[in-house]
Each structure stands twice: as C-alpha cells, then as structure tokens.
Amino acid sequence: MGEVSNEKKKELFTLLLKTRRLEEKLIELMTTGEVAGWFHSNLGQEAVGVGVTAYLEPEDYINNTHRGRAIIIGKRVPLKRFMAEALGRKNGPCEGISGEMHYFDLKYGILGQSGTLGGQIPVAVGVALACQYRKSDQVVICIFGDGTVDEGNFHESLNIASLWKLPIVFVVENNGWAQFTPQKATASQVDIWRKAEGYNMLGKVVDGTDILEVYEVAREAIARARKGDGPTLIECKVRRWEGHYIGDPQKYRDPKDIEEARRVDPLSKFQKRLMDEKILTLESMNELDESVKREIEEAIQFAKSSPVASREQAFQNVYV
Amino acid sequence: MKEITYVKAINEALREELARDDSVIVMGEDVGISGGSFNATKGLFEAFGSKRIIDTPISESAIAGIAVGAAISGLRPVAEIMFMDFTALAMDSIVNSAAKMRYMSAGQCKAPVVFRTLGGGGVSAGPGHSQSLESWFCHVPGLKVVYPSTPYDVKGLLKSSIRDDNPIIFIEHKFLRAKGEIPEEEYTLPLGQADVKREGSDVTVVTWGQLFFKVATSAEKLAREGINIEIIDLRTLIPLDMKTIESSVKKTGKLVIAHEAVKISGFGAEIAASVVEHLFDYLDAPIRRIGAAFTPIPWGTVVENAVLPQEADIISAVKDIVRSRQAKN
Known part of the structure; x- marks a missing residue:
C-alpha cells in the first residue's frame, strides 16, 4: 500500500463530505418536489464513488449509476453545473433532458447511466476499446451495483474486456440489495470478486466504507489498466442506509438491518481517523462543513435562477 | 458499369469505407479470420488487420453495446448481428443505448454506428433465422432503418450509412447472389430517398x-x-x-x-x-x-x-x- 499524503486525505475527506451534504440537500429538494422523479440515495455508500474517481485523470471516463452523486463529486464536476441539471435547467450539461439519475457530462468524462441495469457495461467497454484503438492512454471505470451483476451484459462484457486487455476497471458497489430483494435470494455467489477468476481477470474485494482502502485498490487497478495489463474487478462491500428510493417504506426489510446499516458510516469513520491523525481538528472540520454547505446553497440558487428546459428542447437531438 | 452480386457489393462498400476513414472498424461473430458467415467481410481481415476487423465472442448484446461505446468516443463501428432474429439479444444496446445517446446527452455526443444484419426468409432457414423484424426498429425514435434490395442500392446505401452520424439498422436480405450492375467508379446514395x-x-x-x-x-x-x-x-x-x-x-x-x-x-x-x-x-x-x-x-x-x-x-x-x-x- 502506497502512502497517501495528508493533503490527499484531506482532499478525499472534502469530497466525501461534499457528497454527503449534497445528498442530504437533494433528498430535501426531492421531498419538497423541487427535484422531480425518483431519487435513489447513496447514503452510506459514498466512499466507493469518491474513492474510485479520486485517482482518475480529468480525461478518464466513468459511467454514472442511479446512486451516482459520489462519482460526479469525485470527477470534480462544479456543483452549479450538476445542480442545474438536477433541477431541470437549460444550462445543465444535458439541458434538463436527463436530470440527475441519467447525468451525462462528457466534459468531465461522465458517460451517463442506462435505465436498464447492465446496459452501461458494454457501452463502457466500447469506450475503452476506442481508447485502446487510439492509444489515448485514457482509462474507463465501469461502476454498477450487485444486482446488475446478474445481467447477461455483465458476463458478455467482462469476458470481452479481459480477452482484449482493455483499459477498464469494473467496480461493484455491493450493498446486498437488488432493489427490494436481498442478494442472498438472487445470487448463487455473494462474493462477486470471485467471478473475476472465470474471466481470467484480477478480482479484489474491499471494505467499501473505508475510503482509503477503496482509493488504494482503485489506484492499483487504474495503473494496471493504463499500462495495458487489462481489467480488474473490484467488489466494494457497503451498506444501504435508505430504501431503494427515497420514500420506500422498506416493508421487505428487517428494521434491525436498517439500524445496523446506519451504524456503518464511511464519513464519520474517515473523520475520526483524520482527527486521530491530527489532519483535521473539530474547528477545521466545522469550517469545512460550513463552506461545503455554502457552496451547495450557492449552486441551488444558481440553478433556481436558471431557465427551465423549454418545450422546444424536447424535440432536439433525436437525430444529428 | 460492372455486374456484381449483392454480397460482393456489401464487401466493396465495407472495403472502400475502411480504406477511406481509419475510424471505421468492423466487428462481429466470424467477421474476421473466416471472412464472414456469408463472405460479406471476405478479405477485410487480411487487408486491414485485427485491430479494425474484430472477431467477437457470440455475445450480441455486448457487440452492439461496445459498438455504441466506441461510436460515442469517435469511432465509426460497423457491428454485424449475424441474423435479424438475433437482434432480439442486442435490443437493449440498440434501443436503450444507441438510439438515445445523443438525445439524453443533449447533443454532447453522437453514435455513428451501423448494425448490419441479415433478414428475410425463403431459403429454408427456419423459424430462428428467417424473420423480417424491421418494424421493431421503425418504432424507435433515434434510429434510421435501411433495407436495400439491389447490389447497386446496397453498396451506395451502406457507404452512406457508415458516413451518417446516426445509429442505423442496416438490413441485408438472403438473396446474396442476386446480381446487378453498379458503376466502376465510387458512388454513394442518399438515405431517406425511395x-x-x-x-x-x-x-x-x-x-x-x-x-x-x-x-x-x-x-x-x-x-x-x-x-x-x-x-x-x-x-x-x-x-x-x-x-x-x-x-x-x-x-x-x-x-x-x-x-x-x-x-x-x-x-x-x-x-x-x-x-x-x-x-x-x-x-x-x-x-x-x-x-x-x-x-x-x-x-x-x-x-x-x-x-x-x-x-x-x-x-x-x-x-x-x-x-x-x-x-x-
């Protein structure tokens, strides 16, 4: 394990904190109806998206997921830009056509998210193929949840990516739930990293609530992919604090499981560590929190004062 | 003018576009070393190499999805789905990815991919290899659907399809030995013109x-x-x-x-x-x-x-x- 500098740790903490505060704010906006549609919370799972993106170069790619705000923050998308899309504004990168769930932002290497789970996997592999073809030195991260692993696209794509030694890293955010059904009811193998062997691929498993662990494993995998040594499958074990979506009554879930999940907090865990290591003090932590909250508030104000996507936009870009 | 078969016209179109533009790649089951199940890609592997003429596993969904990913990153893939019946396996990649990429990204990207596929019956190919499913694709905004009959049309339209910036379902029929005349010199035909x-x-x-x-x-x-x-x-x-x-x-x-x-x-x-x-x-x-x-x-x-x-x-x-x-x- 390489030594992570204090500065880098502080940066990771800031991204993690920003993701958490953004998520809390989005849930609030969802509840008041200002964010439309369905919202799938990433509370408790943030360390994965932040950890795997933090080591990417700006020109590297990652697909989005339906719990994907950590990816967007990790990829350093300005909050104003993201919030404009989340609130359906014309100056979001998708001009309010796709919203937060299908957030697509090529300027920051974010490849969007398909409605079908698994649809994004071959697309990400295709982007990696183009990177290899052009010898561009770029790397693609393809991230998805444990439920998606059961799609045929997972099998087809991992086989090909390994066979062609493509510059791609597969990251599974395993929260143990495929929507309303527990993993144990759907998966013959709950240790997803073990599937890598079937594709002659390197498989790794990490505690997805430990951001430094995620960061380190991602760093190695990204370096391997960039060198031309082929893909890695990284399984990040996490806990889902909320239901599948905000408002999900979770009648299918034992309340004790929810309680236990919420006790595993990647943010407070990392915060405690940085305080123990004297990288953060209570005072600097509070200052940071205030400034993050301010930034989010400014982003919301910016988005709210931006024009809403117009009727005409609905009919654009169907064809080139 | 010269007389040529339908399948040879397809082969010529691919060969000319591969030579013209190095962002064009051909991928699919048996398209490379073997020269294609029906010789449509014959000789291309030898001429353009394994980086551009790519043999894939039998994985239609991945073939189509990978083609979309490559297309949004600047390549112009021609992905072969061997029989039109098999497009059922690639439907998510075609309908939910290829057709919507440009729309969902508000024009940040385009997906110039051609899905070549063999449709139609009449050759005792049975229930699994004979269907004409074009109306499935005509129902999806974002796709163009091309189904040429003659060697002249198939060559000119395939070349235009490869140059087009939209995802295209390009249907070829099973009268692969149908003959017709085509010009000696290069030509293309516009899409959308009967x-x-x-x-x-x-x-x-x-x-x-x-x-x-x-x-x-x-x-x-x-x-x-x-x-x-x-x-x-x-x-x-x-x-x-x-x-x-x-x-x-x-x-x-x-x-x-x-x-x-x-x-x-x-x-x-x-x-x-x-x-x-x-x-x-x-x-x-x-x-x-x-x-x-x-x-x-x-x-x-x-x-x-x-x-x-x-x-x-x-x-x-x-x-x-x-x-x-x-x-x-």
Missing part, C-alpha cells in the same frame, strides 16, 4: 428488401395483361420518403404495399395510415397490404411458401384493386 424502380400508371406498389424481386417479376406478368404497376422501392424506411409515395399515389389513385414481414403491425400499416390521413381524396380504391401470415416462419419449402408472400399474392392484390376501380367507374 427509388422508382419501374414506372407505371395503373397501380402504385410500395415495397422494400427482398420482396422487391417478386414484385418486379409480378410487374412483368401484369404488364402482359395490360396492367402497368409503378414500383417504389423504399430502400430506407426511416426516414420515410413520403414525397415519392405521394406523387405516385396522386398519379395512380391505387396503392398496394408489399413487404415480407408479418402483415399485422408491419411497417406497411404505417404507410397505409399516412396515405389515408393525407391523400384520402386521391384514392380510387381501398389500399391493399401484402405481408407474411401471422405465424413464425416454418422450415420446409411448402410450408414456408404458404406463410411468406408470393408472386401470386401480389398479382391478385393488384388485379383486385384494378377491378374494384373498374366497378366503381
């Missing part, structure tokens, strides 16, 4: 794909009986060239739509509805549609012929509406 393959004044017959050949032989027989049909070969279904259909229907007042796909919910229904909506006053007789029976396509010749539209069906439909016009007069 071709009047035969001029006539009595009945307009709109057709496409491999049923064109049966319509053409029907036309000769009908001419001997004094009935002159005008054959419109659509070549491209989406975008649909309604102008050419309109001007012909205004001239003849009678319309037969003949396709090999199952008649129910076939693309002919869309054309018929559009003509009724816009040209009702010009019609002298009810529109007739010809298509396959509402069954899977069986294997044996007798049963397959019973299901797929035949020359006799075309001739009798044309005569029917000519007679109904005479009765009306």
Whole structure:
C-alpha cells in the first residue's frame, strides 16, 4: 500500500463530505418536489464513488449509476453545473433532458447511466476499446451495483474486456440489495470478486466504507489498466442506509438491518481517523462543513435562477 | 458499369469505407479470420488487420453495446448481428443505448454506428433465422432503418450509412447472389430517398428488401395483361420518403404495399395510415397490404411458401384493386 499524503486525505475527506451534504440537500429538494422523479440515495455508500474517481485523470471516463452523486463529486464536476441539471435547467450539461439519475457530462468524462441495469457495461467497454484503438492512454471505470451483476451484459462484457486487455476497471458497489430483494435470494455467489477468476481477470474485494482502502485498490487497478495489463474487478462491500428510493417504506426489510446499516458510516469513520491523525481538528472540520454547505446553497440558487428546459428542447437531438 | 452480386457489393462498400476513414472498424461473430458467415467481410481481415476487423465472442448484446461505446468516443463501428432474429439479444444496446445517446446527452455526443444484419426468409432457414423484424426498429425514435434490395442500392446505401452520424439498422436480405450492375467508379446514395424502380400508371406498389424481386417479376406478368404497376422501392424506411409515395399515389389513385414481414403491425400499416390521413381524396380504391401470415416462419419449402408472400399474392392484390376501380367507374 502506497502512502497517501495528508493533503490527499484531506482532499478525499472534502469530497466525501461534499457528497454527503449534497445528498442530504437533494433528498430535501426531492421531498419538497423541487427535484422531480425518483431519487435513489447513496447514503452510506459514498466512499466507493469518491474513492474510485479520486485517482482518475480529468480525461478518464466513468459511467454514472442511479446512486451516482459520489462519482460526479469525485470527477470534480462544479456543483452549479450538476445542480442545474438536477433541477431541470437549460444550462445543465444535458439541458434538463436527463436530470440527475441519467447525468451525462462528457466534459468531465461522465458517460451517463442506462435505465436498464447492465446496459452501461458494454457501452463502457466500447469506450475503452476506442481508447485502446487510439492509444489515448485514457482509462474507463465501469461502476454498477450487485444486482446488475446478474445481467447477461455483465458476463458478455467482462469476458470481452479481459480477452482484449482493455483499459477498464469494473467496480461493484455491493450493498446486498437488488432493489427490494436481498442478494442472498438472487445470487448463487455473494462474493462477486470471485467471478473475476472465470474471466481470467484480477478480482479484489474491499471494505467499501473505508475510503482509503477503496482509493488504494482503485489506484492499483487504474495503473494496471493504463499500462495495458487489462481489467480488474473490484467488489466494494457497503451498506444501504435508505430504501431503494427515497420514500420506500422498506416493508421487505428487517428494521434491525436498517439500524445496523446506519451504524456503518464511511464519513464519520474517515473523520475520526483524520482527527486521530491530527489532519483535521473539530474547528477545521466545522469550517469545512460550513463552506461545503455554502457552496451547495450557492449552486441551488444558481440553478433556481436558471431557465427551465423549454418545450422546444424536447424535440432536439433525436437525430444529428 | 460492372455486374456484381449483392454480397460482393456489401464487401466493396465495407472495403472502400475502411480504406477511406481509419475510424471505421468492423466487428462481429466470424467477421474476421473466416471472412464472414456469408463472405460479406471476405478479405477485410487480411487487408486491414485485427485491430479494425474484430472477431467477437457470440455475445450480441455486448457487440452492439461496445459498438455504441466506441461510436460515442469517435469511432465509426460497423457491428454485424449475424441474423435479424438475433437482434432480439442486442435490443437493449440498440434501443436503450444507441438510439438515445445523443438525445439524453443533449447533443454532447453522437453514435455513428451501423448494425448490419441479415433478414428475410425463403431459403429454408427456419423459424430462428428467417424473420423480417424491421418494424421493431421503425418504432424507435433515434434510429434510421435501411433495407436495400439491389447490389447497386446496397453498396451506395451502406457507404452512406457508415458516413451518417446516426445509429442505423442496416438490413441485408438472403438473396446474396442476386446480381446487378453498379458503376466502376465510387458512388454513394442518399438515405431517406425511395427509388422508382419501374414506372407505371395503373397501380402504385410500395415495397422494400427482398420482396422487391417478386414484385418486379409480378410487374412483368401484369404488364402482359395490360396492367402497368409503378414500383417504389423504399430502400430506407426511416426516414420515410413520403414525397415519392405521394406523387405516385396522386398519379395512380391505387396503392398496394408489399413487404415480407408479418402483415399485422408491419411497417406497411404505417404507410397505409399516412396515405389515408393525407391523400384520402386521391384514392380510387381501398389500399391493399401484402405481408407474411401471422405465424413464425416454418422450415420446409411448402410450408414456408404458404406463410411468406408470393408472386401470386401480389398479382391478385393488384388485379383486385384494378377491378374494384373498374366497378366503381
């Protein structure tokens, strides 16, 4: 394990904190109806998206997921830009056509998210193929949840990516739930990293609530992919604090499981560590929190004062 | 001019576009070393190498999805789905990824991918390798759908499809040895433009794909009986060239739509509805549609012929509406 500098740790903490505060704010906006549609919370799972993106170069790619705000923050998308899309504004990168769930932002290497789970996997592999073809030195991260692993696209794509030694890293955010059904009811193998062997691929498993662990494993995998040594499958074990979506009554879930999940907090865990290591003090932590909250508030104000996507936009870009 | 087979015309189009533009790649099952299941990609692997002519595993969904990913990153993949029946396995990548990428990203990217696939029956290929499923794709905004009949059309349209910036379903038919003349020099044909393959004044017959050949032989027989049909070969279904259909229907007042796909919910229904909506006053007789029976396509010749539209069906439909016009007069 390489030594992570204090500065880098502080940066990771800031991204993690920003993701958490953004998520809390989005849930609030969802509840008041200002964010439309369905919202799938990433509370408790943030360390994965932040950890795997933090080591990417700006020109590297990652697909989005339906719990994907950590990816967007990790990829350093300005909050104003993201919030404009989340609130359906014309100056979001998708001009309010796709919203937060299908957030697509090529300027920051974010490849969007398909409605079908698994649809994004071959697309990400295709982007990696183009990177290899052009010898561009770029790397693609393809991230998805444990439920998606059961799609045929997972099998087809991992086989090909390994066979062609493509510059791609597969990251599974395993929260143990495929929507309303527990993993144990759907998966013959709950240790997803073990599937890598079937594709002659390197498989790794990490505690997805430990951001430094995620960061380190991602760093190695990204370096391997960039060198031309082929893909890695990284399984990040996490806990889902909320239901599948905000408002999900979770009648299918034992309340004790929810309680236990919420006790595993990647943010407070990392915060405690940085305080123990004297990288953060209570005072600097509070200052940071205030400034993050301010930034989010400014982003919301910016988005709210931006024009809403117009009727005409609905009919654009169907064809080139 | 030179005479060439349908499959050779496909091969020439691929070869010319690969030579012209190094962002063009060809991928699919058996397209590389073996030269393709039906020789469409013969010799390309030797000429352009394994980086550009890519043999894939039997993974249609991944083939199509990977092609989309490569397309949004600046390549122009031509992805082969061996039989049209197998597009069912690639449907998510085609319908949910290829067709929507540009729209969902508000124009941040484009997906210039061509999905080549072999449609149609008539060769005892059985229920799993004979379907004409073009109407599935005509129903999806964002896709273009091309189904050429002749060697001349298939070459010119494949070249244009590869150069087009939209995702395209490019359907080839199974009369791969059908011969036709093409120019010696390079040419392309515009998408979205129907071709009047035969001029006539009595009945307009709109057709496409491999049923064109049966319509053409029907036309000769009908001419001997004094009935002159005008054959419109659509070549491209989406975008649909309604102008050419309109001007012909205004001239003849009678319309037969003949396709090999199952008649129910076939693309002919869309054309018929559009003509009724816009040209009702010009019609002298009810529109007739010809298509396959509402069954899977069986294997044996007798049963397959019973299901797929035949020359006799075309001739009798044309005569029917000519007679109904005479009765009306």
